[in-house]
Amino acid sequence: MSRPEDILPPDLHYNDVESRKYTTSSRIQRIQADMTHRALDLIGLTQPSLILDVGCGSCLSGEILSQTAEEGTPAGPHVWVGFDISASMLGVALEKEVEGDLLLADAGQGVPFRPGTFDAAISISAIQWLCQAETSEESPAGRLSRFFNQLYASLRRGGRACLQFYPKNDDQKKMVSQAAIKAGFGAGLLEDDPGTKSAKTYLVLTVGGGELDGDITGVVRGMEGVDVMETRRKAGTMKRGVDKKGSKGWILKKKEQQKAQGKVVKASSKYTGRKRRIQF
């Protein structure tokens, strides 16, 4: 997979030529549309809302937000505001005469809206760009935290955000989601087709529990084909997969290993690993 963010900053990479290439490619259009629909499903809007589109680019996603409910957008048509750092991309969007408002802004510098503005926020293939810093004055962590803090403020209570991004590795995935959690969001990662070349990562964020009874997994309740994996560490438990030497779990693991080596192993029972009673 090519990673343009490793080569140039976004405002320089998406020049007039690249922006046009990106917007006219029917493959990218289809993928972006699929991802936007997926993100809208995860946000679960019930009435026409004000939506923020972070890194809107040439507004491939914005066009879908403006569609009516009959054309396939849940609870549409929505009113949206998009911002992007690339002037060329916005130029392409202007030519298409999209319905939303556009701003030229850098997400890493914050979200210039007053608190409680938006019902929801979406972002399609953008926030991996925040993991890069162009000058020594700023750092990826600083840019991410400024973005998520101000995004948190600009969403209304009970609002949701769904940010699709392409993490380079697990570290980057963790860095982005940790920054969101630190800002106060309830966060969960949803992966479509994990492990394949077309894997898509969605960071689903909630502001205040609302009807979700305090758990991000409520977002995907009732959705088909979604497995919930709990990775939060429970307080007071050991690190996963490591048993203390001499404990029952450790003994059972050793027995398994020895059985696999073909050795004769005593059968396990409820007495396995228990202390013997003191004998007189």
Add this chain to the structure above:
Amino acid sequence: MKLLTLNFLTCAIKTCKTNASSFPLHPRDAELEIQEADVNLPFLKNILPRLMWEELRTICKELGLPDLPPTPPTPTDLISGGNSTDTTEGRTQAEQEPSQTAKDLHRVLLETCIQEGKLVCGCCGHEYAVKEGVANFLLPGHLV
């Protein structure tokens, strides 16, 4: 840029965020344009409680638009024939017709757009240029 968006935009500079005068941004040398759009009644009802009416009036005055009423409309004002008995029972959202108030509000918020000009922060005086309806909120490094 729609006046609706202007009613939510604040100054992007960090030191201004805590200052009340960083909102609203004051339009200067603005060229206005009307961009026709369909009236979206459920959206207007949804957005109404979030509008800052006083600031919206100030902006309209600064742009030289006709004065808005001193009090914000209530959700029932937006539906034509808005008797309380009508709106609560028996009529679904699709059947409700927008009233003249709703149409005026739609005209001001969603159809009136700033095409060219500047937005000035009331606190630090920073000018954000608006070109072809797109405001430039990129900040130089020392202001972030």
